[in-house]
Amino acid sequence: MxxxxxxxxxxxxxxxxxxxxxxxxxxxxxxxxxxxxxxxxxxxxxxxxxxxxxxxxxxxxxxxxxxxxxxxxxxxxxxxxxxxxxxxxxxxxxxxxxxxxxxxxxxxGAVPLIARLLLLGQDPRADAERLNITLAGSYDVLAVRLGSSADSGLDAEAREVAERRRLHRMLALLRTGGGPATLSLLDRGGGYVFVPRSGEDPRSAERLGRFVAGLESAAGSTITAAVVEDIAISGVTTAAQQADEILDLVRALSRGPGLYRLFDVFMAHQLSRPGPGLDHLIAAAKPVLSHDELRTTLQTYFECDLDRQRTARRLSVHPNTVNNRLNRIAEISPHSPFTLAGITALSAALTVARLRAGGPPDPSSHAQG
Missing domain, CATH: 1.20.1310 (5 helical Cullin repeat like)
Structure with a gap:
């Protein structure tokens, strides 16, 4: 008092x-x-x-x-x-x-039950009616991963209490009064949130951005989320798997926190699909990929939008050194970093190599967890 x-x-x-x-x-x-x-x-x-x-x-x-x-x-x-x-x-x-x-x-446990039924592809309508939960016709399906918070430096017991409080704050934010419920299946590391959709929403991107920002504020930590929008109840399972795949790609590409959609990683998404073409691409680029110095130079060169001066500054070397390394890549690889076709192929090979090194889990396993 x-x-x-x-x-x-x-x-x-x-x-x-x-x-x-x-x-x-x-x-x-x-x-x-x-x-x-x-x-x-x-x-x-x-x-x-x-x-x-x-x-x-x-x-x-x-x-x-x-x-x-x-x-x-x-x-x-x-x-x-x-x-x-x-x-x-x-x-x-x-x-x-x-x-x-x-x-x-x-x-x-009513809301997690309905969310789990949706995630498993089962019809939740009877249980939702019994539990007095109103369902929407379609949802924006989000897969969410929480970053570390200021509580990470606490001892194990205190950290567990802090994580429970963090989760509780997030669930309190998701609770909606009246209308279709926001459904969530979250634990201390993240999970899924199904946000009710009401018809055409021209400001969907802005709305979801504010939604994730609110979650970050409640969690007291960064959030990396992927969304698949406007999904009917029958499609939630597939959408959740796709959202998980997007998050896996974001992690493998070392992207920062934020809200991602498929078009943000569409090239990597296509390149993550196995096939003989990708195997041939990696094999052809192997002389470059297996050489750490050349690989790092090439990756930095692409990240700097083919600007050799910026690449040199980023690598703390002379610009002539960058030129010499690029010339060496052109000599040992069938793909030249000086032509459009070669740049495209080498960039794709680097992306595939990063995805394979990241080892994203099988997306089919997420919905069963």
Whole structure:
């Protein structure tokens, strides 16, 4: 109580001085405390009584220090405090009830059950109706992987508690009030989220970008996600497998966190398919791929958009050294780094080599996990 009072009373005083109401960020402490009390099982009536008592003490203290001629000022303060009390208690009740709903969903396991049925290709409609979960006609299917958070430096027990809280914050964000439910099957490392889709959405990319940014904020860590959009219920299994494949490609290509779609890695996706053509491509480029110095130079050359000066600076060598290495590649490989056909072939060979070295898991295994 004293700690909360020290944070809250200055907020009340500032509001009285300026005649304005606290902003949403100012009230974050109240929401966090209310959610914490809900998790601890503190009755809402007791929580409201404590806060009402705090406002009562504040007004009584104001009356004790008021002069005889300050009755009008004291009356004004009383009305202002009543207005603030209404705002505070509304925030507390909303946060408390929202946290209770999240806890109820977690304990019942209803949402993960429906998400798992979708992932396994089973018809979830009967179970969804029984569990009072509204399904959408189609979903944006996201595969999600969480990065490390600031909690990674804690000991094992404390880290486990922090990871549970992180997961809980994410699930609270995903809980929707009314309408089709956002379905999720998440653990401490990531998982799947199925976001309801409502017809044509011209701002889908922007909406999903904000959605992933919100997840990152709740998780307190970076997120790498892949999405396959506007998928009917019957296609969720295949879409989830494709989203997993995209994430595997993103990892193999050493891409950073963010939201990815198939067109972001379409070339690598095609090159990841086995076949005699790829085997021949790798065999032809083997003299270059097996030479670490030449391979690194070529990879950097492509990453620098064929700019030899930038390549030299990146490698900390003289530009003539880059030229000599590129000439050497042209001598030992059937593909020249100075022609369009050669650049295309060598770039494809480097991509295939990186994908094979990354060893993405069999995508068919994800949906069964």
């Amino acid at each position: 004293p700690a909360i009072a020290r944070r809250t009373f200055p907020m009340v005083l500032a509001s009285l001085r300026t005649g304005t109401n606290p902003g949403r960020e100012d009230l974050a402490l109240l929401r966090d405390r209310a959610a914490q009390r809900a998790r601890e099982g503190v009755p809402l009536t007791l929580l409201l009584h404590v806060w009402q008592h705090g406002f009562q003490e504040f007004f009584e203290e104001s009356g004790c220090i008021a002069n005889a001629g300050e009755s009008k000022a004291l009356a004004w303060i009383g009305l202002a405090v009543m207005r603030l009390q209404e705002i505070f208690l509304a925030e507390i009740v909303a946060a408390y009830l929202a946290e209770q709903e999240t806890l109820t969903e977690e304990r019942s």
